[in-house]
Amino acid sequence: MPEASCSSVRLGVLLAALAVMLAAGCSSESTRREADFDALIKRLPGRYDNLEQAKSDGEGEHAAVALLIRPANAITVGKIVLFVRETAADDPRRVLAQHIWSFAIDKQQRLVQTIYLFKEPQRWLHADEEPFLLESLLPDDLSALSGCELIWTKSPSAKSASAKSASAKSGSDFTAATKPDSCKASAGAEGLLIEQSAELHGSELVLNEQLSGPGGSVAGAGESTSSYRFQRRAGQTQKQ
Numbered sequence: 001m002p003e004a005s006c007s008s009v010r011l012g013v014l015l016a017a018l019a020v021m022l023a024a025g026c027s028s029e030s031t032r033r034e035a036d037f038d039a040l041i042k043r044l045p046g047r048y049d050n051l052e053q054a055k056s057d058g059e060g061e062h063a064a065v066a067l068l069i070r071p072a073n074a075i076t077v078g079k080i081v082l083f084v085r086e087t088a089a090d091d092p093r094r095v096l097a098q099h100i101w102s103f104a105i106d107k108q109q110r111l112v113q114t115i116y117l118f119k120e121p122q123r124w125l126h127a128d129e130e131p132f133l134l135e136s137l138l139p140d141d142l143s144a145l146s147g148c149e150l151i152w153t154k155s156p157s158a159k160s161a162s163a164k165s166a167s168a169k170s171g172s173d174f175t176a177a178t179k180p181d182s183c184k185a186s187a188g189a190e191g192l193l194i195e196q197s198a199e200l201h202g203s204e205l206v207l208n209e210q211l212s213g214p215g216g217s218v219a220g221a222g223e224s225t226s227s228y229r230f231q232r233r234a235g236q237t238q239k240q
């Protein structure tokens with residue numbers, strides 16, 4: 001076989017091998033992301049409250065809140081949908097907020113959470129007691145928080161010894177954040193953007209919101225405008 005032909009054959013073999021390696025790498029990354037996605041979705045649902053935080057808050061900045069996160073059968077909204085309900089911790093009839101969270105893996109293999117508001121909140125006020133109501137939920141019933149998608153990533157390690165201990169029992173930690181300067185201004189802070197973030201450490205779920213303007217964060221360095229630390233409560237049955 002001529003030398004040029006042999007070189008061409010070797011080059012073809014190398015290119016084919018490289019293609020196989022790249023495909024295997026992409027497949028491996030995709031599989032890992034899907035595993036992380038499944039782990040996150042299994043970890044989030046539950047009943048939480050921030051009673052410990054509210055009790056230790058001498059300045060009364062944090063109200064005592066109960067948080068319900070439950071899977072919702074709303075296939076017109078997305079494959080993975082969670083119903084989220086916030087109530088006063090001492091009065092479950094006092095609804096503070098209700099949201100829909102949807103989750104998906106985007107083209108960049110990122111774990112993306114989209115937050116929706118109900119356009120007619122009163123219509124869905126009893127979705128906690130009557131979960132089947134959400135089966136009729138349509139995209140037109142919701143308003144997405146534009147630009148406020150949270151990008152979730154699996155954390156390599158816990159941030160504290162206590163969180164690390166809890167994480168070891170409950171699986172890996174996860175953190176999430178919006179893209180800087182991407183979330184729309186809130187009604188109460190015209191001209192300012194809200195940078196959202198979240199953390200899931202063992203049984204603790206931390207939800208943060210921080211105001212940001214042209215000069216950067218409005219709050220002090222590392223200080224959140226709003227930071228709620230919720231603890232998942234064991235033994236409380238979830239409605240599926």
